Amino acid sequence: MRLLSWAYLAAAFTFVYLPVAVLVAFSFQDGRLPVPPFKGVTLDWYAKVLGNDDLTAALLNSLLVALVSSAIALILGFLAAHALARVRLPGSALMRGVLIAPMTVSYLIIALGLLNLFNLTGIRLSLLTAGIGHVVINLPLCFAITYAAMGDHQKNAERAARDLGAPEWKVLTLISAPMLAAPLAAAFFLSVTFSWDEFLIAFLLTRFDVTLPVEIWSMLKSGLSPATNAVGSLVFLVSVTLVILLELTVFRKRP
Amino acid sequence: MRLAARDRHLAWGLLAPALVWTAAFFLLPFLAMIALSFAHMQGREVVRGFDPGNYSRIFTDPVMLGALWNSLEITVVVTVISIPLAYPLAAIIAFRVPARWQRLALLLAVLPFWTSYVVRSYSWLLVLGQNGVVNKALLGLGVIAEPLEIASTRAATVIGFVHFFVMLLTLTIYANLIQLSPNYARAAQDLGANRWQTFAHVILPLTLPGVVTGAFLTFVLCIGDYITPQILGGNTELTLPQLIMLQLGRSGNFPLASALSVVLMAVVTLAYFASSRWLRLDRV
Numbered sequence: 001m002r003l004l005s006w007a008y009l010a011a012a013f014t015f016v017y018l019p020v021a022v023l024v025a026f027s028f029q030d031g032r033l034p035v036p037p038f039k040g041v042t043l044d045w046y047a048k049v050l051g052n053d054d055l056t057a058a059l060l061n062s063l064l065v066a067l068v069s070s071a072i073a074l075i076l077g078f079l080a081a082h083a084l085a086r087v088r089l090p091g092s093a094l095m096r097g098v099l100i101a102p103m104t105v106s107y108l109i110i111a112l113g114l115l116n117l118f119n120l121t122g123i124r125l126s127l128l129t130a131g132i133g134h135v136v137i138n139l140p141l142c143f144a145i146t147y148a149a150m151g152d153h154q155k156n157a158e159r160a161a162r163d164l165g166a167p168e169w170k171v172l173t174l175i176s177a178p179m180l181a182a183p184l185a186a187a188f189f190l191s192v193t194f195s196w197d198e199f200l201i202a203f204l205l206t207r208f209d210v211t212l213p214v215e216i217w218s219m220l221k222s223g224l225s226p227a228t229n230a231v232g233s234l235v236f237l238v239s240v241t242l243v244i245l246l247e248l249t250v251f252r253k254r255p
Numbered sequence: 256m257r258l259a260a261r262d263r264h265l266a267w268g269l270l271a272p273a274l275v276w277t278a279a280f281f282l283l284p285f286l287a288m289i290a291l292s293f294a295h296m297q298g299r300e301v302v303r304g305f306d307p308g309n310y311s312r313i314f315t316d317p318v319m320l321g322a323l324w325n326s327l328e329i330t331v332v333v334t335v336i337s338i339p340l341a342y343p344l345a346a347i348i349a350f351r352v353p354a355r356w357q358r359l360a361l362l363l364a365v366l367p368f369w370t371s372y373v374v375r376s377y378s379w380l381l382v383l384g385q386n387g388v389v390n391k392a393l394l395g396l397g398v399i400a401e402p403l404e405i406a407s408t409r410a411a412t413v414i415g416f417v418h419f420f421v422m423l424l425t426l427t428i429y430a431n432l433i434q435l436s437p438n439y440a441r442a443a444q445d446l447g448a449n450r451w452q453t454f455a456h457v458i459l460p461l462t463l464p465g466v467v468t469g470a471f472l473t474f475v476l477c478i479g480d481y482i483t484p485q486i487l488g489g490n491t492e493l494t495l496p497q498l499i500m501l502q503l504g505r506s507g508n509f510p511l512a513s514a515l516s517v518v519l520m521a522v523v524t525l526a527y528f529a530s531s532r533w534l535r536l537d538r539v
Contacts, residue, residue, distance in 0.1 A: 019378030106479025113284030
């Protein structure tokens with residue numbers, strides 16, 4: 001039984017890592033096709049990818065959209081969570097529902113709705129419009145994570161600060177935010193990861209400047225190439241780094 | 256009392272940006288999309304009005320019905336394959352791996368989950384393609400004489416999806432398993448149940464919420480995904496999201512794309528109500 005368990009674990013890991021291993025291995029392929037036989041190791045494809053202006057521009061665009069949209073989503077979500085956790089307003093449950101709602105709708109529908117809205121209002125598609133879409137998908141996440149993390153302990157500290165005469169912006173920046181540092185960081189890193197990897201919204205809502213997943217998509221049209229492997233490996237590396245950062249900084253303390 | 260009123264004003268002020276954002280960029284476009292689904296095209300012009308023609312077309316046109324059917328079939332097959340693959344993986348991590356290594360094992364088991372859909376699907380193309388790793392290995396071993404046609408078929412789409420959703424389900428099932436007190440299994444065994452009976456009558460029913468939650472997420476994400484079927488399945492057998500994207504691209508038929516999206520939403524809503532009894536979305 002024990003042996004069977006370890007065998008299953010090994011098989012599962014093989015299945016999970018097979019495509020990643022192939023992707024990374026053939027990004028070093030010394031040849032024109034990322035398929036067997038393996039012809040030797042070269043870093044040429046990485047050099048080619050990092051020297052490609054379209055790709056480096058797309059990479060910077062992706063970083064910009066991910067960081068800015070996540071920051072906006074985090075601030076809006078945090079303020080809303082703070083308000084709803086503190087004061088009982090008429091229709092609180094409804095407002096929580098409205099704020100969470102975009103989470104339950106597929107990205108395609110969110111993108112299509114926004115595309116139609118921008119067409120009707122004559123707003124040109126750009127990184128800005130893609131960023132708006134990414135705030136829509138990450139706002140519910142940031143709201144839910146920070147709302148769930150607000151407890152009585154923190155409310156008491158905020159009340160004490162207010163009793164001592166602190167204005168609300170000071171309560172927010174000096175008491176609430178530091179006390180919620182871990183969930184705020186978790187929400188931010190998760191948002192950055194989702195925005196960084198997101199394709200469909202970025203594909204439908206950008207035109208001339210595009211993000212990295214969209215640029216990779218257009219590379220796919222010209223068939224298999226070790227260059228695509230190299231970009232894919234880099235994208236994977238960034239995502240993994242974000243997830244490991246998240247694990248180390250945020251979840252470490254929890255049992 | 257004045258303080259309470261001031262507090263409430265302040266709360267509204269803090270809430271307003273998020274509410275306005277969600278209303279302007281989610282609710283409003285969503286309602287506009289439903290309205291647009293009742294418009295129709297005349298040449299390249301959108302004619303607004305109340306015309307249910309798009310819906311009657313979706314439910315009579317064999318191409319549209321076929322796409323809806325393909326999407327449902329693929330989603331159900333993927334869910335049914337992924338659950339029995341993920342459950343043992345989650346259980347082994349929860350019960351066999353020593354406690355201090357569990358988080359690491361779980362993190363590693365689902366690490367590729369965090370790659371973008373595009374990169375993950377492309378990687379499977381390398382594995383399953385005509386000259387891919389699987390075909391080269393099987394040819395080399397002499398198992399097959401001709402390369403298998405896996406890429407650009409439904410099988411490739413299903414494999415790509417199963418890979419992703421095994422990881423997702425492992426997360427939700429593990430989260431459920433780890434909350435179970437070991438006393439349940441002990442009590443069952445004290446009462447004379449063997450391993451299988453303990454599992455079937457005690458552990459499995461207690462972890463049903465985790466399984467159903469994972470299955471629901473699988474259903475929603477699988478039926479709404481465009482990239483995996485587009486890259487791995489090719490264009491021979493369309494799914495609903497592929498059909499929606501075709502309407503946007505080639506013909507610019509936004510009303511029909513909107514109606515198809517509303518149908519997609521309706522299917523997801525039905526799945527939600529079917530599983531809501533066991534769903535624990537807040538505990539994922």
